Amino acid sequence: MLELESVCSGYGKLEIIQSASLQVPDGAIVGIIGPNGAGKSTLLKTAFGYLVPGAGRIVFDGREIAGRRPDEIMRLGVGYLSQAGGLFAEMSVHDNLVLGGYTVSRAAKRQAIDEIYARFPIFRDRRRQLAGSLSGGEQRLLAIARALMVRPRLLLLDEPSAALAPRFIDQVYATLEALNRDGLALLIVEQNVEAILAVAHRVFVLDLGQNAFDGTPAELRASDRIRRLYLGEDAA
């Protein structure tokens, strides 16, 4: 579904990703892990068009999307959740959702919002509340809900567990798994290795801007070297 091939990217003269490749099959959950500064977020931003790759190919559903703008890529069926949440903090829950449906008709928007309120009753109850006043976990769920307004086929998530209490991490990942069962593919950058290893079908390890390893969670856990370098000494 999504394929990155030998992508190089960075910020101006600073090259963060030297050459990274990964593939996300239809309906799969793929994780990206690695040490800080490895370029994980940068790679995700490049995939979504916030950054233009210096080299390499990015293909979604057979279409070359490298260099396209985020709003163009979004219309192809890709959603993006930034690390900081990316909510419009000064707007209400409802307005955030409405904005999520910016690209669809009023009728489709209304239906999508109804579905979201059905799935997440907490947002129906709090729909007038300012998004910035929600708790961390609620904000994360709202970001996911907002992304669902346009029924994407692939979601890019940058550290969905960041700054969340364990209870909320479980909630977020349970929601993500449920969405995946309904057919939504996920590409997740994660610092919380345990959370992603529990749900991913495949994991790519990025280090110093390059691929270091990739495989199923079981394969990762089986390798002593990977366990030591990236999973923490006492990973199961």
Next chain:
Amino acid sequence: MNRRALALVVAAGVALLPVLLPHPFVLTIATQAAIWALLAASWDLLSGYTGQISFGHAGFFALGAYAAAAATKHAGVSPWLGLLVGATIAAAVGLLAGFPALRLRGHYLALVTLGLAEITRLVAQNWLALTGGPFGIHDFRSFPGLPADALAYRQAMYLVVVALVAVSIAVMYHVCERTNAGRAFRAIREDEVLAQTLGIGTTRYKLLAFTLSSGFAGLAGALYAYYVQLVSPSVASAATTSLIIGMAVFGGLGTLWGPVLGALLLYGLYEGLRFVGVVYNLIAVGLVIMVFVIYLPRGLAGFRRSA
């Protein structure tokens, strides 16, 4: 031709201009261009080197001009001393202006300096007793001891102005390129937080930049006053600031010699276009600013570096 030889040739040319081209019009343009060069260079010290972009330099220019003119007219101060008065008063106000600048960045700093310049202009326009209001100050003597003959007067005036401008620019150049202060200025421009953590007294150096910059702008103003022998509120107008910024952008920020060259060329262009029709010269300045800011940020100085 190496740099030394080139510099000597240029210096000789500048010094001998009144003899090589003893035409009143040429000398007038050259003298005023020199004053603008000093003004542009002083702006570059603050905005190009230290990164504190000021939109209010017309105000310091005006302060220097008015202080000098008023001192000579009302207090009988000799013009030579008047230069010092103008420069000092402008520097003092610049130092005061530096304090709010310590806390403001980017466009807020630009706006506060713009506001100060505008206040200066309003005071100049409305405080009749001090500044002569819209008609300004006139009827004050210029430098004593200059020849009476019209042409010789211009030649002497040219030499006086150019000498003072050259010395001032040399001083600024020395500070910016050869002292710790200059290094501090650049550090502040690049990354102020980093500079602070490295132990550079950013407060002290910012204030120094403001004081030096405004002081030399005030000197330019005083020179202007004694040269034109008329000071009116228009010297503090936005057109002045626009010209200064245009000259600096044209020449290349943060190089000192760039804005000097930019001032000489742009002022030449400005006056030259006056022949074509008064209205067109500022259009060129506006175009230059826009085109250079977008496409040629290093200005003319950028061409030299790539050569």
Next chain:
Amino acid sequence: MLESLLEFLIQGVVLGGLYALFAVGLSLIFGVLDVINVAHGEFFAIGGYLAFGAVVLLHLPGAMGVLGAAVGTFLLGLCVYPLLIAPLKRRLGGRPQGPLYLVLTLGLSTFLQSSLLAVAGGDYRRVPPQLTGIFDLGVTAVSYQRLLVLGVAALLLTGLFAFLRFHPQGLAVRAVSQNPDAAQAMGINLPRIFAFTLALGVALAGVGGALMAPLFNVYPAVGFPLTIKAFAITILGGMGNPAGALVASFVISIAESLSVMVIPSQWQNLIAFAVMIVMLLVRPRGLFGRPVPR
């Protein structure tokens, strides 16, 4: 005493309408594009010239002059983002370099003002008022023209705020001003919103110019004093907060008007700048703005 107070208060409110048309547009542009438009006043002047052209040269009715000014400045404003701001943005990348954009719009201001001088000459152009006559309020008299300015300002600004609050595109504009990255992720086309918002902001100034033309006369530099005053107003209200700019416009206009009772009138203009400098020193974010990064 009370009569004087009331008289100056009313004059202040009427003036506030003009200030508001100017400052709200300026603040909106800053809020969405992060650019301070030094050339805002030139669009005011252009609006005046368009009204002059329509009414005096083409003999169209006054309302057409205002409409022409609105459309003309809007179209011209649409060109500013793609031709000037976008290329600079491309070169600078994401690095915030506010003052450079200020220098750019300063260049635009110089260019536009001197172009107007070249094309239309420096003479003051007289434009007949769209409304004649005086409205006698007892304590003071206000010309119908001035009331028209206030009325149109109220109408347009109400429309603007309603648009921002309720219309999907208005929501998009607000989204971009709050979080451009997230807005893009919603499918919002940033360059289009930037260009549109800028055009909208300067069109407000253009309408102001057309309406004020009978009162100020039209000449190339007519807009500049207003621009710098508008900076002061937007800083007071909080740069980037159009509603704040609206409130601040009236605060300043009424303060200026009332000040005549205690200081000579030529010092009126100083008030706005004094307020601006004090605000910048004490509370840079203004009354209603977001905190300013140090």
